[in-house]
Structure formats: structure tokens, C-alpha cells
Amino acid sequence: EKGGYDHFMLKEIYEQPEAIRDTYRGRLRVDEGIIKMAGMEDNLEKFLQAERILIAACGTSWHAGLVAEYIFENLARIPVEVEYASEFRYRNPIITEKDVLIVISQSGETADTLAAIKLAKEKGAFVFGVCNVVGSSIAREAHAGAYTHAGPEIGVASTKAFTTQITVLTLMALKLASAQGTISRPELQRYLTEMEAIPAKVEECLVNNDRVRNIAALYQDAPNCLYLGRGYNFPVALEGALKLKEISYIHAEGYPAAEMKHGPIALIDEQMPVVIIATKNGHYDKVVSNIQEIKSRKGKIIAIVMEGDTTVRELADHVIEIPETTEVLSPLITTIPLQLLSYHIAVMRGCNVDQPRNLAKSVTVE
Numbered sequence: 001e002k003g004g005y006d007h008f009m010l011k012e013i014y015e016q017p018e019a020i021r022d023t024y025r026g027r028l029r030v031d032e033g034i035i036k037m038a039g040m041e042d043n044l045e046k047f048l049q050a051e052r053i054l055i056a057a058c059g060t061s062w063h064a065g066l067v068a069e070y071i072f073e074n075l076a077r078i079p080v081e082v083e084y085a086s087e088f089r090y091r092n093p094i095i096t097e098k099d100v101l102i103v104i105s106q107s108g109e110t111a112d113t114l115a116a117i118k119l120a121k122e123k124g125a126f127v128f129g130v131c132n133v134v135g136s137s138i139a140r141e142a143h144a145g146a147y148t149h150a151g152p153e154i155g156v157a158s159t160k161a162f163t164t165q166i167t168v169l170t171l172m173a174l175k176l177a178s179a180q181g182t183i184s185r186p187e188l189q190r191y192l193t194e195m196e197a198i199p200a201k202v203e204e205c206l207v208n209n210d211r212v213r214n215i216a217a218l219y220q221d222a223p224n225c226l227y228l229g230r231g232y233n234f235p236v237a238l239e240g241a242l243k244l245k246e247i248s249y250i251h252a253e254g255y256p257a258a259e260m261k262h263g264p265i266a267l268i269d270e271q272m273p274v275v276i277i278a279t280k281n282g283h284y285d286k287v288v289s290n291i292q293e294i295k296s297r298k299g300k301i302i303a304i305v306m307e308g309d310t311t312v313r314e315l316a317d318h319v320i321e322i323p324e325t326t327e328v329l330s331p332l333i334t335t336i337p338l339q340l341l342s343y344h345i346a347v348m349r350g351c352n353v354d355q356p357r358n359l360a361k362s363v364t365v366e
């Protein structure tokens with residue numbers, strides 16, 4: 001059932017090219033230059049008239065929501081607020097009929113996310129669900145939605161659910177942006193073409209598996225690890241840190257790289273591995289100067305860079321190359337080596353990768 005892989009998590013990491021393709025199949029019409037999503041088309045006015053979009057989710061799904069915030073605001077120019085479902089539901093938030101709430105959940109059964117839907121519906125908001133499990137409670141409670149087509153995700157650590165959530169949310173943002181006229185037809189066309197190229201680029205990342213495993217071997221005993229990224233890749237840094245802590249029990253934190261000097265830089269010494277996303281088209285020069293700051297404090301740098309990068313290669317202790325893509329779609333690529341890194345470290349530490357201690361696949365208690 002693990003299809004020859006040692007763990008479900010590894011199998012699911014390797015399923016991502018297909019899962020992403022399955023998720024955009026039928027929706028992405030590159031030749032026609034359009035995106036077909038029935039759940040959105042039937043409710044397009046609600047989205048176009050929304051004063052803002054609220055996003056509520058938990059854990060990894062919340063990270064996908066953060067990526068979506070960057071994409072929606074940048075491309076569709078609609079204000080977005082991302083909330084932990086557990087905070088949102090209890091803090092007496094302001095919700096009106098002019099709001100659209102997007103909930104994101106792999107299982108479709110997360111209790112706090114379900115409660116967020118009920119609250120928003122009471123206040124008259126329109127609720128759109130992005131779920132993986134067909135017919136799940138959240139899918140049924142939402143007014144409309146779009147499924148991710150990741151297939152069953154068995155490993156507790158979410159992998160293909162995350163990348164397929166980002167795929168759906170990106171398509172939604174592009175669809176809205178083109179309906180609003182905030183991106184031009186040629187721009188839309190370029191994104192569609194690039195989206196179609198993503199699965200092959202994920203494959204390319206997976207080819208680096210041995211290299212990632214060799215790096216993992218060097219850091220398997222680290223007590224702490226820092227993950228840094230900026231812009232679209234700040235949420236990816238959070239996700240990388242969550243992945244490491246939940247399956248390997250190494251304390252890890254994700255930060256926006258520029259926040260380092262407001263506190264976390266005090267942690268840097270020769271023992272501290274810092275995983276940093278340093279892709280060419282995302283605030284590259286700023287990230288390079290963050291890397292220099294870490295190096296001058298003797299931190300160990302593991303950098304995710306684009307193929308052919310030379311500047312970061314000179315500064316970093318290790319580099320993991322990934323193929324180039326447009327900045328908006330880069331989280332779909334930068335995530336892959338971080339998943340592999342946490343997987344290998346957890347295996348080397350003898351951890352139960354698919355069923356980490358204290359965790360359940362779906363959190364149906366509050």
C-alpha cells in the first residue's frame with residue numbers, strides 16, 4: 001500500500017507532481033486562456049462584490065492561506081485577512097454579508113474550522129471551502145467550494161495536501177484577477193503556461209533527494225533549527241519549520257527573514273542550522289544580506305537557490321538547487337526540498353514519521 005516507499009509521507013511527497021496535475025486538470029485551459037471552476041463561476045458576483053476575503057484554517061492549511069493572502073492581494077487586489085480558525089471563532093470578529101470566508105482543510109473535519117464556517121454563516125457571509133476529502137463536514141457546510149485532488153493523504157504530516165491547496169488557491173486568485181481586470185490577458189496566459197510546467201519542476205526537485213539526505217545526515221542531531229523566507233516564501237518557511245518539529249521533534253521556528261534582527265538573531269551561533277529560501281526573483285538582494293548577517297555570526301546556512309545561482313553558493317554551507325519559476329508560483333517548488341529535509345532527519349532519528357507522537361490526522365476536538 002506504500003507503493004514501494006518506506007513511509008506514506010515519502011510516497012505522498014513523490015505523488016505531488018501528479019496530485020498538482022490532477023488538481024488543475026480540467027480547470028486550467030491554457031489554449032483558451034481561461035480557468036474553469038464551477039464553484040467560483042456560480043458565485044462570481046459574491047467574490048467580485050466582496051469588501052474583503054477572510055481565510056480561516058489550522059496548521060499547514062493555515063500556511064496555505066498565508067500564501068493565498070500574498071497571491072490574492074497582489075493579483076486580484078482584494079483585501080485579505082488570514083486567521084487561525086481557533087482564534088477567529090472565539091474572538092467575536094467583525095463579519096458582515098459583504099465578506100467572503102474561504103476555509104481550507106485537507107480532512108474537512110477540523111473542529112475549529114467547521115465552527116468558523118458556522119459563525120460566518122450566522123453573520124451572513126458567503127463561505128467557500130477548499131477541501132481534499134469529498135463529502136467531508138466542511139465541504140458540506142460551505143456554500144460552495146473547490147476540491148483539491150490530492151488523493152488520500154495518510155501521513156499525519158501534510159505534504160501533497162499543502163501543494164494542492166496552493167494550486168487551487170492560485171487558480172482562484174487568477175480567476176478573480178482576470179474577472180476584475182487587475183491582470184491582463186497576456187499576464188494570465190503566462191501564469192497558466194507556468195502552472196502547467198510546475199509538475200515537471202517538482203519532479204526535478206525530487207531528483208535532488210540524495211543530496212537533501214546527505215545534508216540531513218549532517219544536521220540530524222541539531223537541537224534547534226531556524227527557517228527563513230521572505231514574501232511568498234515566508235509562509236513556506238513556517239511550513240518547513242512545522243514539518244521538522246512535528247515529525248522529528250527538533251525545535252524549529254519559521255520567520256520572515258527580515259524579522260531576524262528583531263530578536264531571533266540572538267540565537268545564532270556555530271551550532272544553529274538556518275534553512276533559508278533564497279530564490280532569485282524574491283527579494284534576492286535582501287535575502288543575500290540576511291545570509292551575510294547569519295554567516296558573520298557563524299550560523300550554518302542551508303540555502304534553497306535557483307539553478308545556476310553563484311552568489312549564495314559562495315556564502316552558504318550547503319545549497320539545494322531548484323528550477324526557476326515565476327515568484328507567485330514559487331511556493332509550489334520551494335516547499336519540496338523542505339519536506340524532504342524534514343523527512344530524512346526524522347527517519348535518521350528513528351522517529352515514527354507517519355504517526356508522530358501526540359498527533360492525529362484530523363483534529364476533530366477543540
Ligand code: M6R
Pocket residue numbers: 058059060061062104105106107108109110113156157158159242243246359361362363
Ligand atoms: O485537515 P486540516 O487541513 O483541516 O488539518 C489542519 C491541521 O491539523 C494540519 O494541517 C496539521 O497542521 C498537519 N499535521 C500538518 O502537517
